[in-house]
Amino acid sequence: MKVLRIFLKIIGIFLLLLVLAIATMITTMDDTPYQEMAYYKEWKMLIGGVKAVNGSAATDPGDTRGTSGTLRAGWAKVNITPASPTPTAGYGNRRGRPYTAVHDSVYVRAMVIDNGHTKAAIIAADLLIIPPTVIKSLKEKLRPGDIPFEQIYFGATHSHNSVGGWGTGISSLFFSGKYDPAIVESLASAFHKAITDAQKKVEPVQLTYMESLDSLDIRNRLVGEEGGVDPEIRSAAFVTKSGQKAILSSFAAHSTVLNSKNIVLSRDYPGALVDSLEKGRYDFAMYMAGAVGSMGPIEKGTDDFDEVKNQAFGVQNALLSPNTVKEESKSALVEAITLPLPLREPTPRLTMSIVLRPWAFKKAFGEYPVYVKALRIGNILMVGMPCDFSGELTGPLDAYAKSKGLNLMVTSFNGGYIGYITHDKYFNRDLYETKTMSWYGPYNGAYLQEVIKDIIDKLS
Numbered sequence: 001m002k003v004l005r006i007f008l009k010i011i012g013i014f015l016l017l018l019v020l021a022i023a024t025m026i027t028t029m030d031d032t033p034y035q036e037m038a039y040y041k042e043w044k045m046l047i048g049g050v051k052a053v054n055g056s057a058a059t060d061p062g063d064t065r066g067t068s069g070t071l072r073a074g075w076a077k078v079n080i081t082p083a084s085p086t087p088t089a090g091y092g093n094r095r096g097r098p099y100t101a102v103h104d105s106v107y108v109r110a111m112v113i114d115n116g117h118t119k120a121a122i123i124a125a126d127l128l129i130i131p132p133t134v135i136k137s138l139k140e141k142l143r144p145g146d147i148p149f150e151q152i153y154f155g156a157t158h159s160h161n162s163v164g165g166w167g168t169g170i171s172s173l174f175f176s177g178k179y180d181p182a183i184v185e186s187l188a189s190a191f192h193k194a195i196t197d198a199q200k201k202v203e204p205v206q207l208t209y210m211e212s213l214d215s216l217d218i219r220n221r222l223v224g225e226e227g228g229v230d231p232e233i234r235s236a237a238f239v240t241k242s243g244q245k246a247i248l249s250s251f252a253a254h255s256t257v258l259n260s261k262n263i264v265l266s267r268d269y270p271g272a273l274v275d276s277l278e279k280g281r282y283d284f285a286m287y288m289a290g291a292v293g294s295m296g297p298i299e300k301g302t303d304d305f306d307e308v309k310n311q312a313f314g315v316q317n318a319l320l321s322p323n324t325v326k327e328e329s330k331s332a333l334v335e336a337i338t339l340p341l342p343l344r345e346p347t348p349r350l351t352m353s354i355v356l357r358p359w360a361f362k363k364a365f366g367e368y369p370v371y372v373k374a375l376r377i378g379n380i381l382m383v384g385m386p387c388d389f390s391g392e393l394t395g396p397l398d399a400y401a402k403s404k405g406l407n408l409m410v411t412s413f414n415g416g417y418i419g420y421i422t423h424d425k426y427f428n429r430d431l432y433e434t435k436t437m438s439w440y441g442p443y444n445g446a447y448l449q450e451v452i453k454d455i456i457d458k459l460s
Contacts (some may be wrong), residue, residue: 022302030344031354034443035212039342044228046339046457047454053335053376055422071332071378072114073238074201075246075284078190081105083264087177089128089167090160091260096177096308099161103266103305104275106162108187109286110194111215111238111248112147113377114202118334120151120375121195122248124286125187126267128176135415147195151336153375153384155200155288156413157270158255163187169366176237203240207329207378209407210235210247214318217311218253220392221296222433230291230391232398233319234409236380237282246284247277250409251315252391253297255289257307267430269297272312281320288411293390293420294433328406329378335459341372341386343418344441352430361439370416372451376390378460381406381451386416388437392423393445394405404460410452421448 034040087096106126113120123130139149165183167176212233220227230252231353238246255268267274270287277285298314303306318324346362347355356364373384381401389412401408420437427434438444 015133023201025309025357026350026354027347027357028440029347029355031442032149034447037344039133040447042342043451046342047458050339050458052457053190053459069115069117069332070204071207071329072202073111073205073246074198074287075109075111075196075202076197077107077109077284078194078197079105080108080142080163080187080190082183082186085122086180086183087164088265089162089164089176093260094176094263096164096173096175097179097263099263099265099459101264102456103264104271106159106267107266108190108194110191110198111246111286112195112198112202113334115332115334118151118336119147120153120334120336121147121198122153122155122286122375123191123194124155124157124248124288125191126159126271127162127412128158128160128164129417130156130415131176131184131187132167132416133168133184134187134191136368137184138191139333141188141192142417147199150338152195153373153382154413154415155384155411157267158289158292158413159266159268159270159289160256160260161258161266161268163265170364175311183434186419203242203383205240207380208237208239209327209329209380210237210319210324211319211407212318212324214315215369217298217314217318218251219296219298220294220391221254222294222422222431223429226421227294228392228395229295230394234290234407235316235319236377244284245282246286247282248286248288249273250288250290250411252290252295252394253294253311253315254292254295255297257297257299257311257350258304261306269311269315271316272308276312276316289413291389291391291394291410293348293388295391327379329380331378333376333378335376337374337455337459338371341416341445343370346439347441348439349435352428352435368416370418371414372455373414374455374459376406379407380409381456381459382409382411384411384414385421386414387418388412388420388433389448390420390422390445392451393421397449397456400453401412401456401460404456406456406460408456421445439449
């Protein structure tokens, strides 16, 4: 009996310690309105310190920002297909398993924009996201004379069948596989080379904004017909004096046509789209995932790769349609900003009301800088968000930008990552995007819409 009592006492102490340990890891959701939070006031101070741009004076002889100068651009791509299989970044149920074959090569593409006053670079990589680890390595490679990090705009095609091994923390074992510093170094070097190569090819260009509608190749994957979609294909087209043509396009349908059982290296439908554009009307094409949160593709076909082809051709047909709206830019303005993005402390959900404490999240996921990027080129304003930004949030922002004389392109995966940002009306739905991948509490849909509006005000 004495032994039993000692045993029960030990068990009791163990259970008490376990309860105390759990209590230090969990808490309840904080639903304080974002306007009352310190991070909101911090954002207003940050954006308030940005000098406003008056881009309307396109022919002002006293212009010092280059609005009336000559816009120049150059472009290049670097193959980032590994010499041997890496973990496959994308679907969590793969647990980072290496890809079994190369279906189509993956690239990083770069464009450098220069108006004689400001120089900026745009990076689009055939990756799941732009990994924060790669950004950190790239920053270390930048030298005096290079385009500074604050003037480099990042986006990914968001393929769920591309190179992994770049993530840190426990979660990386599910979404990008075991961390490999050699992969990070290789990707960062490719990013740097693509920018350097593009910079060598800069020449005068004419810029045209293009807006196409494609509601046949996109769906709301979060709530179906209850919700809306972002059906616009937004493009920036460049033509040199020698007749070379380049296009940068963005669309909101997720690059998830290939399912999780198909473990091959591939760019998914954006790769087929870019290849087809380069075989036809354009000499160089780039693609960036737009506001892909809550937006899915329409899988039509006999197998995965037939579906990839059909999705790509559907998007291309809309992009090249005679109904596409085109607006030639009369301004050579180039303006780039990178600002820290203040947020609530991360508290991912365990249940709909019980959440992990911030320290536990940071231990599991790692901790990297979070920021918002914006790049204005002529009559186009690109805003890069550190998340899967929902296509349901873009409509009012589009209209607001147009009221200020700008054409807005919101893209996801700017080099930081904070999970999914959905419309706030769905926040309490027990769904993958709003529970598993919602890490920073409530009201972020409205907050980040306000962030983008503030940026529009500054750069219009």
